[in-house]
Amino acid sequence: MGEVILTMDSIDKTFPGVHALDHVNFELRRGEVHALMGENGAGKSTLMKVLTGIYTKDSGTITFEGKEVEYHNTREAQDAGIVIVHQELNMVGDLTVAQNIFIGREFRKGIMIDDRKMIRESKKLFDELHIDIDPRARMSDLTVGKQQMCEIAKAISHKAKIIIFDEPSAALTEKEIEDLFTIIRGLRAQNLGIIYISHRMDEIKVITDRVTVMRDGTYVGTLITNDCTKEDIINMMVGRVIYEEPKTHSMVPDDAPVVLKVEHLNAGKMVQDVSFELRKGEILGFSGLMGAGRTETARALFGADPRQSGDIYINGRKVTINSPEDAVKNGIGYLSEDRKRFGIVVQKTITENSTLSTLKEYMAGLFINKKAEKTVTEQYIRELDTKTPGADQLVVNLSGGNQQKVVIAKWLVRNCDILIFDEPTRGIDVGAKNEIYKLMNRLAAEGKSIIMISSEMTEILRMSDRIIVMCEGKKTGEIPIEQATQEAIMDKATRDIG
Amino acid sequence: MAKKKTIFSQEVIVAFVLIALYLIFRTISSDFGKYTTFLSMMDISYYYVLMAIGVAFPLITGGVDLSIGTGMICYALAGGFLIRNYNCPTGLAILVSIMFGVVIGLFNGVLISVLGLPPFLATLCNCMITRGLGSVVTGSFAVPWPTAKQANGWFHAIFKITTADKTKIPLGLVWIFLLMLLMQFILAHTRFGRYTIAIGSNKEAAVLSGINVKFYHVMVYMVSGLFAGLASIAYAAVIKTVQPGTGAGMELDAIGGAIVGGVSASGGYGTIYGTVIGAYVIIFLKQGLPYIGFNANMQQIITGLVLIGAVCIDIIKRKVIV
Numbered sequence: 001m002g003e004v005i006l007t008m009d010s011i012d013k014t015f016p017g018v019h020a021l022d023h024v025n026f027e028l029r030r031g032e033v034h035a036l037m038g039e040n041g042a043g044k045s046t047l048m049k050v051l052t053g054i055y056t057k058d059s060g061t062i063t064f065e066g067k068e069v070e071y072h073n074t075r076e077a078q079d080a081g082i083v084i085v086h087q088e089l090n091m092v093g094d095l096t097v098a099q100n101i102f103i104g105r106e107f108r109k110g111i112m113i114d115d116r117k118m119i120r121e122s123k124k125l126f127d128e129l130h131i132d133i134d135p136r137a138r139m140s141d142l143t144v145g146k147q148q149m150c151e152i153a154k155a156i157s158h159k160a161k162i163i164i165f166d167e168p169s170a171a172l173t174e175k176e177i178e179d180l181f182t183i184i185r186g187l188r189a190q191n192l193g194i195i196y197i198s199h200r201m202d203e204i205k206v207i208t209d210r211v212t213v214m215r216d217g218t219y220v221g222t223l224i225t226n227d228c229t230k231e232d233i234i235n236m237m238v239g240r241v242i243y244e245e246p247k248t249h250s251m252v253p254d255d256a257p258v259v260l261k262v263e264h265l266n267a268g269k270m271v272q273d274v275s276f277e278l279r280k281g282e283i284l285g286f287s288g289l290m291g292a293g294r295t296e297t298a299r300a301l302f303g304a305d306p307r308q309s310g311d312i313y314i315n316g317r318k319v320t321i322n323s324p325e326d327a328v329k330n331g332i333g334y335l336s337e338d339r340k341r342f343g344i345v346v347q348k349t350i351t352e353n354s355t356l357s358t359l360k361e362y363m364a365g366l367f368i369n370k371k372a373e374k375t376v377t378e379q380y381i382r383e384l385d386t387k388t389p390g391a392d393q394l395v396v397n398l399s400g401g402n403q404q405k406v407v408i409a410k411w412l413v414r415n416c417d418i419l420i421f422d423e424p425t426r427g428i429d430v431g432a433k434n435e436i437y438k439l440m441n442r443l444a445a446e447g448k449s450i451i452m453i454s455s456e457m458t459e460i461l462r463m464s465d466r467i468i469v470m471c472e473g474k475k476t477g478e479i480p481i482e483q484a485t486q487e488a489i490m491d492k493a494t495r496d497i498g
Numbered sequence: 499m500a501k502k503k504t505i506f507s508q509e510v511i512v513a514f515v516l517i518a519l520y521l522i523f524r525t526i527s528s529d530f531g532k533y534t535t536f537l538s539m540m541d542i543s544y545y546y547v548l549m550a551i552g553v554a555f556p557l558i559t560g561g562v563d564l565s566i567g568t569g570m571i572c573y574a575l576a577g578g579f580l581i582r583n584y585n586c587p588t589g590l591a592i593l594v595s596i597m598f599g600v601v602i603g604l605f606n607g608v609l610i611s612v613l614g615l616p617p618f619l620a621t622l623c624n625c626m627i628t629r630g631l632g633s634v635v636t637g638s639f640a641v642p643w644p645t646a647k648q649a650n651g652w653f654h655a656i657f658k659i660t661t662a663d664k665t666k667i668p669l670g671l672v673w674i675f676l677l678m679l680l681m682q683f684i685l686a687h688t689r690f691g692r693y694t695i696a697i698g699s700n701k702e703a704a705v706l707s708g709i710n711v712k713f714y715h716v717m718v719y720m721v722s723g724l725f726a727g728l729a730s731i732a733y734a735a736v737i738k739t740v741q742p743g744t745g746a747g748m749e750l751d752a753i754g755g756a757i758v759g760g761v762s763a764s765g766g767y768g769t770i771y772g773t774v775i776g777a778y779v780i781i782f783l784k785q786g787l788p789y790i791g792f793n794a795n796m797q798q799i800i801t802g803l804v805l806i807g808a809v810c811i812d813i814i815k816r817k818v819i820v
Contacts (some may be wrong), residue, residue, distance in 0.1 A: 090706045094699035094766035095692070102695060104707040112687045298816030 002030030093140030265310030285464025333411030401432025552725025560619030560765025571745030603723020607716030698765030
């Protein structure tokens with residue numbers, strides 16, 4: 001670690017009704033990876049937005065390279081060398097990779113944009129980072145993981161002195177995370193200051209030098225990563241101990257009936273001859289690397305994508321599922337990995353979201369029976385312990401974990417017995433994660449059957465009763481939880497397919 | 499992930515449709531093939547195509563400009579009024595007309611980009627305002643521009659010249675072609691064009707990339723206004739006497755042309771050459787269908803159906819890619 005490059009001293013910021021930052025301190029040195037941790041709503045993102053000029057602070061000072069600074073927009077911060085890799089991907093889908101990387105500061109020849117040079121420079125950048133992406137590809141054609149890599153490449157290309165990673169690994173697979181860490185170590189070696197925001201405890205231990213913890217908009221403390229334990233950090237974050245132990249044995253009774261049977265499912269390149277069974281009360285984990293075809297399998301099963309062949313049996317009866325509507329009729333609910341795009345209508349209330357797919361049942365003649373709607377919503381708010389002032393709250397105002405609960409409520413209202421959770425805790429903080437886990441366990445205990453797609457190894461090992469591993473569109477392994485280890489799963493997930 | 503979309507892009511399909519329409523109309527109607535028909539069709543095409551080129555920019559940002567039709571009439575009225583009542587030199591009047599368009603475009607842009615009005619609403623208001631304004635300026639009287647034979651009617655020669663052997667040549671086509679190349683270049687190879695696409699594709703990302711989105715968003719509507727201003731000159735050259743209170747609905751033909759030519763109705767994609775081809779498809783339908791026995795009502799219905807087809811292609815295209 002080198003000398004101090006950035007000091008944020010006593011930063012204060014109030015939004016109407018919320019004291020978002022209460023005299024927060026933060027310090028970053030050259031050549032260090034500094035983790036910024038805290039539950040959602042702790043103020044990490046707000047602090048970073050103050051730093052990069054998206055928000056204006058009410059009071060406090062920011063000292064960068066020995067000078068007091070204040071940026072008014074991201075452009076100024078970028079030009080000074082402070083760049084943020086956003087949690088939400090900020091890419092222009094209709095432009096190419098190279099055009100995205102250099103957007104806002106295109107190379108030019110006269111008035112013309114020099115696309116060739118941009119492609120060349122992008123290639124160079126990707127070569128440096130050992131990433132294989134075609135700079136001429138259209139951004140929306142790339143996978144989420146690749147888009148994230150582009151975002152990182154874009155940040156690095158700014159000749160940054162400080163790079164802020166806001167939950168960079170949320171969308172990445174284990175392999176991609178390793179690549180990311182290699183990149184970050186390289187940047188650290190070049191004496192850059194790196195701020196790393198993440199909820200993943202194991203990553204913090206692997207990649208960071210120091211950890212600053214925030215809670216409810218206040219500064220809790222800073223630790224040297226090597227000198228503290230996972231529990232220390234978590235205790236600072238939530239003030240309670242959380243154990244993330246893997247499941248040791250299946251919770252499914254031996255005589256539990258098979259509720260869903262999928263035979264020889266084929267849907268494009270990403271789903272090839274996939275067969276599996278799901279039993280009542282089971283949590284079936286789907287593990288694999290990015291692009292293994294897990295989401296595609298779920299979408300084909302759910303009728304969201306066309307399927308070439310394959311039979312689906314529910315409770316032993318063969319069913320036809322050609323659309324999500326068919327799937328829902330058959331009691332299958334799908335919780336998308338991308339909540340904001342597919343799961344919820346953020347500008348609507350919890351009530352409106354909860355009954356969105358069952359509105360027919362809440363009609364009194366031509367009108368919506370608001371009372372019945374509200375009653376059922378409040379019931380699920382209680383049952384799922386959704387933290388909200390009331391059923392009329394707009395979903396956009398809820399934290400990630402509570403938004404996820406609204407999505408779950410939507411499917412429970414619909415009486416779905418088979419729930420597909422696609423990355424259920426992506427972008428959700430540790431405390432809320434545990435609640436989602438508890439909820440999933442309770443749903444399973446109540447006889448719901450769950451398919452859980454997850455890229456997080458700890459999540460797979462902690463939640464699943466049985467694990468199916470996929471690789472390149474094929475099912476490559478089925479492991480009972482009793483025999484499951486990280487190594488066993490990774491072995492199947494990377495298996496060579498002849 | 500190489501895509502093979504080049505050969506069957508909407509622009510190519512629409513170009514074939516245009517050629518097919520021409521051949522069909524020619525085969526059925528002998529009158530349609532006459533040079534005079536062609537000439538009058540080109541006359542009418544200029545202002546539609548100019549409006550279409552301009553409005554392609556708001557459309558690519560995911561917006562729209564409904565004020566170009568009545569705006570065009572308003573600008574033509576203003577210019578003509580200056581010549582008629584104040585003996586204003588034609589060149590200056592033309593400049594005023596064009597600048598009037600730019601100013602209304604600026605007004606649209608400020609309403610949309612700075613004040614945050616939805617484009618549909620802001621430009622609808624300016625559609626009404628320009629319609630009223632045209633009447634107010636001229637006292638509700640029709641305004642004739644100088645004819646080609648008058649000395650100050652030289653601007654007619656921009657669009658059509660008569661050679662020594664009395665052949666008329668639709669010179670306007672050359673300008674349309676050059677403007678098409680210029681605007682396509684601007685869209686594809688300058689920052690303004692790139693950011694127009696970025697605003698239509700993901701405005702939030704454009705803002706966070708440090709682009710002065712407000713500025714470029716205003717510019718987009720100024721371009722639309724500028725082309726409505728240019729269209730007003732083409733209109734004056736063809737229609738000769740400009741009637742206040744007209745123009746409403748013309749913007750729809752221009753917008754329709756751009757959409758037929760492959761500009762994405764949801765923003766984020768479009769080409770200017772596609773827009774021009776698409777606008778000509780609309781004009782061919784408008785002008786050609788009567789020649790083969792369809793009346794104006796039928797022609798409207800058919801144009802509407804063609805538009806639906808074009809939008810469907812856009813939707814399917816996007817689905818295939820995603």
